[in-house]
Amino acid sequence: MRKWGIRKNCIAALFLLAGVLTGCGLGSKQEGSDAVFEGVVVDQPGQFDSADTAIVVGVDETAGTFTFEEPQVKKRFTLEYNGATCFYDKFGNGVTAGQIKEGDIVDITFYKPKKRLNTLQKSPGAWTLNGKTGSEIQEVQQIVSIGTEKYALAPDYVVFSNKEELELMDLNAMDTLAFQGIGQKVYSIVVEKGHGYLRLQNDEYFYGGWIEVGEKVIQQISENMLLVVPEGTSNVLLSNHGVRGEKSIQVKRNEEVVLDIGDLKADEPEYGTVIFTITPNEASLYIDGKKTDFSAPVRMEYGIHQMIVRSDGYDTVTQYLRVGKPSAGIHIDLTESGKEVDADTDTTVSGNNATPGSEVYHPDKTGKLTGSDTTTGTTSNTGNADTTSTEGYYVSLTGPSGVEVYVDGNYIGMAPINFKKEAGQHTVTLRKSGYTAKSYTIQVDNEQKNISYAFPDLIAEQ
Numbered sequence: 270m271r272k273w274g275i276r277k278n279c280i281a282a283l284f285l286l287a288g289v290l291t292g293c294g295l296g297s298k299q300e301g302s303d304a305v306f307e308g309v310v311v312d313q314p315g316q317f318d319s320a321d322t323a324i325v326v327g328v329d330e331t332a333g334t335f336t337f338e339e340p341q342v343k344k345r346f347t348l349e350y351n352g353a354t355c356f357y358d359k360f361g362n363g364v365t366a367g368q369i370k371e372g373d374i375v376d377i378t379f380y381k382p383k384k385r386l387n388t389l390q391k392s393p394g395a396w397t398l399n400g401k402t403g404s405e406i407q408e409v410q411q412i413v414s415i416g417t418e419k420y421a422l423a424p425d426y427v428v429f430s431n432k433e434e435l436e437l438m439d440l441n442a443m444d445t446l447a448f449q450g451i452g453q454k455v456y457s458i459v460v461e462k463g464h465g466y467l468r469l470q471n472d473e474y475f476y477g478g479w480i481e482v483g484e485k486v487i488q489q490i491s492e493n494m495l496l497v498v499p500e501g502t503s504n505v506l507l508s509n510h511g512v513r514g515e516k517s518i519q520v521k522r523n524e525e526v527v528l529d530i531g532d533l534k535a536d537e538p539e540y541g542t543v544i545f546t547i548t549p550n551e552a553s554l555y556i557d558g559k560k561t562d563f564s565a566p567v568r569m570e571y572g573i574h575q576m577i578v579r580s581d582g583y584d585t586v587t588q589y590l591r592v593g594k595p596s597a598g599i600h601i602d603l604t605e606s607g608k609e610v611d612a613d614t615d616t617t618v619s620g621n622n623a624t625p626g627s628e629v630y631h632p633d634k635t636g637k638l639t640g641s642d643t644t645t646g647t648t649s650n651t652g653n654a655d656t657t658s659t660e661g662y663y664v665s666l667t668g669p670s671g672v673e674v675y676v677d678g679n680y681i682g683m684a685p686i687n688f689k690k691e692a693g694q695h696t697v698t699l700r701k702s703g704y705t706a707k708s709y710t711i712q713v714d715n716e717q718k719n720i721s722y723a724f725p726d727l728i729a730e731q
Contacts, residue, residue, distance in 0.1 A: 478509020
């Protein structure tokens with residue numbers, strides 16, 4: 270068998286020794302101790318003629334089988350296991366068959382004539398990163414960014430959620446992921462916590478305002494919107510016209526929650542005063558699209574506001590700030606265009622500072638709001654990216670026909686439908702009454718041409 274990232278020499282001998290030492294007792298049936306029963310030869314630990322490193326792509330405890338994929342060649346094969354099969358963690362400790370999951374990278378020995386699994390160990394040569402959010406996966410470039418580390422996406426990667434095999438576009442920025450790989454390559458991605466959907470009811474008062482869901486979603490409220498939100502319990506904060514409200518939601522994976530916010534109204538809006546200190550002093554400040562004089566404290570309604578700071582010869586800053594206190598201070602130092610910032614300073618690449626105690630939100634690389642930072646001396650900006658204009662070009666969604674289509678949470682109509690092409694990452698959600706909603710993450714290029722997508726039919730609810 271072929272190698273792919275770790276040495277397999279002496280695997281058979283090591284597994285055989287482990288079997289002798291442990292007796293394969295944990296989680297095993299005990300009938301394997303008898304070599305002969307009424308003239309029939311019974312399988313025993315150590316009986317194998319092949320060894321390999323593979324990815325688990327199927328677990329059937331009822332049938333007593335595992336399905337594996339041999340990386341690089343994408344060859345899949347199924348092996349049976351029984352009381353003579355031994356299972357180990359990566360340290361050689363005995364485990365049960367039920368502790369082996371889809372996406373695990375394992376070292377196996379097996380007996381080809383009977384297609385019987387002899388030993389399975391979670392590969393000592395593989396690494397696992399659990400509980401990761403905000404990871405960036407670039408399918409075209411085959412790059413995975415996890416925190417500050419970059420990995421290559423193996424050509425033969427697999428993606429799983431609740432035992433179901435997925436495509437990369439099925440993943441969402443809301444998901445919490447686990448990665449497994451060898452060396453600098455990612456071979457498997459498993460969704461630990463997925464996403465569901467949030468629809469607002471009786472929300473007319475908040476049109477044009479803002480909604481925050483947990484620490485991952487910040488978006489302007491529009492009519493008939495459907496938001497992709499994290500699985501689990503989240504706090505929902507809403508604000509508009511100086512009025513704020515808070516609710517709590519429980520979201521199940523792939524299911525929709527309807528939240529009635531008709532009771533969140535107030536007679537008198539609340540205001541706070543924000544003092545802006547901006548360098549250079551001749552910079553222009555725009556709040557919610559309006560040029561604002563910052564030579565004196567600025568009175569602002571409670572809630573989220575867009576802030577843009579521009580000055581010739583400097584990078585433009587686009588940030589979002591939440592006003593929720595009677596007074597706050599924001600200090601911003603613009604970065605000269607093209608100037609590199611010392612990585613050892615307390616600022617990010619933008620070099621912009623915010624006074625601790627104020628809350629500032631910033632767009633991700635797609636320009637969308639995806640999270641919040643309670644600032645402690647650092648914030649970020651969008652910079653000045655060189656992009657090709659896609660004005661006049663469209664993205665076409667040809668199917669499935671007759672479903673509601675939402676782009677980045679905003680309702681755009683029924684499929685088939687076209688919408689204006691904007692380069693970057695977008696979430697497309699499809700919904701139809703009586704069917705399970707489905708979202709896809711698409712990467713729209715900046716080429717001057719139309720593009721088209723056709724997605725699978727939605728699945729009827731059970």
